[in-house]
Amino acid sequence: MSATLHYIYDPYCGWCYAAAPLLSAAQAVNGLQIRLHGGGMMAGARRTQVSPALRDYVIPHDLRIAQLTGQVFGENYFEGLLRDSSAVFDSAMPITAILTAPALGVDALNMLKAIQHAHYAEGQKVSELGTLSAIAAQLGAEQAAFHTSWHSLSGSATEQHIQDSRRLLTQLGGGGFPTLALEQDGQLQRLDISSWLGKAEAFQQWLKSHSAAPSAASGAFCSIDGC
Template sequence: MTATPVLHYIYDPLCGWCYGAKPLIDAARDILPVVAHGGGMMAGAHRRAVSAQLRDYVMPHDQRIAQCTGQPFGEGYFEGLLRDTTAVFDSAPPTTAVLVAEQLAGRGLELLGRLQTAHYAEGRRIADKDVLLAVATEMGLDVDAFRAAYAAMSGDVTQAHFKASRALLSRVAGQGFPTVVLEQSGQYQVIDLGPYLGKPEAFAAWLRQCAGVTGTDTIVSAPACGLDGCQ
């Protein structure tokens, strides 16, 4: 239990609406502690190989996200990655990388943001270990330490993290990704990001003036990805 407000961010690195909310999370990090919880949206049985069908399905959603949030989606993504049928969308490897960056340097959310940009703007394959190592190196993380920690935290550790994140999501009655929860004095309030999408300054102002938590019955209208894929 904490009297200091903490923002819990339940996300997935392959969730387009999480990418859309990235400026809000960046703004929040300047105001209060933000704890990331990866939900494993496209892990295990829900990982997907890129196909023409997948491209046709996700493109309209991504275009809507861009329109609603102003976040950039690059040609490397639309015309590169989404046409690369050798690529696989798998949430587990990038989530492991975020856990590693947090463990090594307290920079998990920073790595997440870089991976989101790498995926949606640059069209890089963030489920590939070599790409994860390259992004970690670009951030200045020690590549040997990163590689060793990544091996240790893959598999069971990441799966346990997914399980804990899903448990938190259930506890706060969250419906998908992203779910953002303000915790204070043992109470949890799910924040509706809908009014703030594309407006990080307004979100920051709201967080600064937020004096406390009133309950967990907030009605959330913001668009989100489902537990096992973007809808």
């Protein structure tokens, strides 16, 4: 096929972590390009300090995601990061790292997946530049080049990217993250992925055949301001 899969995501969106196996399956579809659009759920004024209230709010969602998809949430996440009141969730930091990836020879989606794994499975602080630099290095990026690229994009460039992503979300009529849309011949078709969560192979087969997409309303997403 010759098409583009647009993925509006946020690094701190648990349901985007739930969708990660679907995106991995999409990477294996010949002729399909994947474009990432970071939505900034916890960027700017929405950046969030870890607190008992946040922990109590996200854990039921995380447990549901784990049960539905088999995605791993580690002990260091539940009992470490989510109990660390010094930790801050700032989407702009990892989004900037993902934006730097292509110039460093790293696939942007692979960068996102590595950040998600570090956050949810390992309980790392992915709003810290040192953590992001280490993740980039694991994927083959040279750390000095990563820092230079990250600083060149941090601030106004990342803010513009988030604004553009939110405009696309509005254009598609999406309610939050994750929102996916398939573009072919200049036409965008928003996809409801709820029926595919936990069924990556089925999603891959649909992309290859591109039959009619499910149209049922999805409750499996984070709003633009939080999960």
